[in-house]
Structure formats: C-alpha cells, structure tokens
Amino acid sequence: MATRALRRDWRAGRLAFAFDTAMPDQPARAERPELLPPSKMPKRGKGQSLKGRIALFHALAHIEFVAIALALDMAGRFGAEMSPAFVGDFLDTAADEAMHFVLLDRRLRSLGSFYGDLPAHGGLWDSAIATRHDVAARLAIVPMVLEARALDVTPAMIGRLREAGDERSAGVLQRIFDDEIRHVRLGADHFLTVAEARGANPGALWKTLVNLHFSRQLTGPFNDSARRAAGLSPLFDAELV
Numbered sequence: 583m584a585t586r587a588l589r590r591d592w593r594a595g596r597l598a599f600a601f602d603t604a605m606p607d608q609p610a611r612a613e614r615p616e617l618l619p620p621s622k623m624p625k626r627g628k629g630q631s632l633k634g635r636i637a638l639f640h641a642l643a644h645i646e647f648v649a650i651a652l653a654l655d656m657a658g659r660f661g662a663e664m665s666p667a668f669v670g671d672f673l674d675t676a677a678d679e680a681m682h683f684v685l686l687d688r689r690l691r692s693l694g695s696f697y698g699d700l701p702a703h704g705g706l707w708d709s710a711i712a713t714r715h716d717v718a719a720r721l722a723i724v725p726m727v728l729e730a731r732a733l734d735v736t737p738a739m740i741g742r743l744r745e746a747g748d749e750r751s752a753g754v755l756q757r758i759f760d761d762e763i764r765h766v767r768l769g770a771d772h773f774l775t776v777a778e779a780r781g782a783n784p785g786a787l788w789k790t791l792v793n794l795h796f797s798r799q800l801t802g803p804f805n806d807s808a809r810r811a812a813g814l815s816p817l818f819d820a821e822l823v
C-alpha cells in the first residue's frame with residue numbers, strides 16, 4: 583500500500599525530483615520470513631501437490647517482495663543522475679511488484695498459508711549490493727538478467743499449474759509474466775540510454791558488467807519470443823552465446 587501510494591503521489595506531482603536522503607543498504611523487512619542461505623533452502627517443488635504449490639507461491643511471493651525494494655532502490659539511488667522519466671518508470675515497476683506480491687500472498691492464503699510461513703531465500707539482495715555503485719551495472723543485472731530469467735521459466739510453471747487444474751494460480755502467473763516483459767523492456771531501454779551517454783557499445787558493456795557482477799552462469803533454455811518482446815534481442819542475446 584505504501585508503494586502504491588508513493589507511485590500515486592509521484593504521478594500527481596506531489597513529490598519533488600529531489601534526492602537528499604541516502605538510500606539504505608538493506609531494505610526494511612518484517613521478522614518473518616526467516617531468511618536462509620540459498621544452499622539451506624528446501625528444494626522448490628514443481629507445484630503439483632498442495633505442499634509443492636504453497637512452496638512455489640511462497641518462493642515467488644518472496645521474489646516479488648524483494649522486487650518491490652529493488653525497483654524503489656533503483657528510483658531512489660539512481661534517480662538524481664537519470665531523469666524524472668526514469669523515476670516514474672521504476673515507481674510504476676515497484677507498484678506492479680507490490681500488486682504481484684499481493685496476488686501471490688492472496689493465493690497462498692487461499693491455499694491455507696501466508697507469506698512468512700516458510701523460510702525464504704536470503705540471497706536476493708546480493709545483486710543490489712554488488713551493483714549499488716553504478717546504474718549501468720544495476721540495469722544490466724536486475725532487469726536484464728534476473729527479471730529476464732523469469733521470462734524464461736514462468737511459461738513452464740504456468741503449464742504445470744494448468745495441468746494440475748489450478749487455473750486461478752496459472753492466471754496470476756500469466757498476469758505477472760505480462761508485466762515482467764514490460765519491466766525488462768524498461769530496464770533495457772534505460773540501459774541503452776546510459777550506454778549511449780557513455781559512448782559504449784551496449785552489447786559489449788552489458789557483457790562486461792554481467793561478467794563482473796553476476797557470478798552464476800547464464801544458462802538457457804531462453805524464451806526467445808518473450809525476450810524479443812522485451813527488447814533484449816538480438817543485441818544482448820547475441821552476447822549470451
């Protein structure tokens with residue numbers, strides 16, 4: 583609600599384009615869920631059994647919860663050096679993520695659980711720390727690697743939920759998927775602007791930043807049509823091989 587109110591206030595012109603407060607290095611969070619190192623996380627099911635679906639939705643709700651903070655941090659940390667349009671885009675994204683979180687938490691509740699009921703992945707803020715010094719690095723990793731990854735894996739999740747007869751959950755993931763295409767596109771567009779301003783080749787710059795700040799391997803299969811719709815192809819996909 584706070585995130586959506588922030589977006590409304592920005593849209594209505596009630597907020598100044600002023601950044602005189604340092605962003606915190608860690609976003610505020612509630613006591614629960616308990617955060618575990620990735621290696622300690624129970625393996626996420628494929629979502630067919632009730633327990634598996636609860637684990638899946640809990641993991642996704644946590645991703646969305648962190649995504650709210652990532653989008654707000656993007657606007658607050660890099661807004662001053664970028665533009666009001668940049669701030670507006672990422673406050674819109676933050677509000678989308680807040681809605682995604684609510685949709686998933688609602689699904690969890692209808693399945694007899696809630697966000698905070700299970701432990702959650704403690705490493706999701708690592709990329710924010712690794713890229714807090716540079717807007718290009720942040721854009722290269724958060725929207726263009728992490729959110730783009732969601733485009734690759736979500737259609738199969740939707741398919742499995744449909745197979746299990748859970749149309750409601752499939753519908754929620756479909757809505758999130760459609761929004762995430764837009765988020766990746768915004769990230770890629772702003773990345774292109776930054777690369778151009780620095781006189782850098784965008785594909786080469788992206789590859790350098792990913793190699794520097796993202797330790798895991800980028801592995802397929804990639805969802806080529808969604809990546810194309812998000813403006814990632816062919817420039818950046820060509821760099822994946």
Ligand SMILES: [Fe+2]
Pocket residue numbers: 646649678679682758762
């Ligand atoms: Fe999201």
Ligand SMILES: [Fe+2]
Pocket residue numbers: 649675679729761762765
């Ligand atoms: Fe997103």
